[in-house]
Amino acid sequence: MGARSSFVDLTAMLIALVALAIIIVPQYLRIKNNAHLATIRSDLRSLVSAEESYYSDYRTYTTALPPAQYVPSPGVTYQVEAADATGWRASASSRSLVRSHRKVTSCHVAVGSAVHDGETEADPTCP
Numbered sequence: 245m246g247a248r249s250s251f252v253d254l255t256a257m258l259i260a261l262v263a264l265a266i267i268i269v270p271q272y273l274r275i276k277n278n279a280h281l282a283t284i285r286s287d288l289r290s291l292v293s294a295e296e297s298y299y300s301d302y303r304t305y306t307t308a309l310p311p312a313q314y315v316p317s318p319g320v321t322y323q324v325e326a327a328d329a330t331g332w333r334a335s336a337s338s339r340s341l342v343r344s345h346r347k348v349t350s351c352h353v354a355v356g357s358a359v360h361d362g363e364t365e366a367d368p369t370c371p
Contacts, residue, residue: 280319280338281351281370287316288336288353288368295324295332295355305332305355331356 294314295305305327316322322336337350351370359365 277341280340283317284320284336284338284351285368285370287320287322288334288351289366290314291316291322291324291334291336292353292355292366295327304329307332326358328357331358333358 291309291314294309298309298313299305305324307324307327309324316336319340320336320338322334324332324334326333331354333352333354335350335352341349351368353366353368354360354363355366363369
């Protein structure tokens, strides 16, 4: 009787742990993704400042900022997709983003003539 009781107790404990994992893991991944998205947004805000600094020196924006002016956070990659004297557009992503129900894989920002309808200039968005 003692061995059977221990088996039932162990099974009940395993079921409880699995139930907790089912609840906790998605929450953990959501929180982790939100932290990575916050880092990407922060990096894009820093990129806006770096591009404006470059513009004040050269009167044009650039697709290739010198490393002395801008370095993204570890794990974050960015690309300035278009830049000229009237505006620029960039996107950034993180290897650490976990695909979730939102499927957010990158964020973007635009300034000047590169701003599309419905976007706010110099405001990083993660659709």
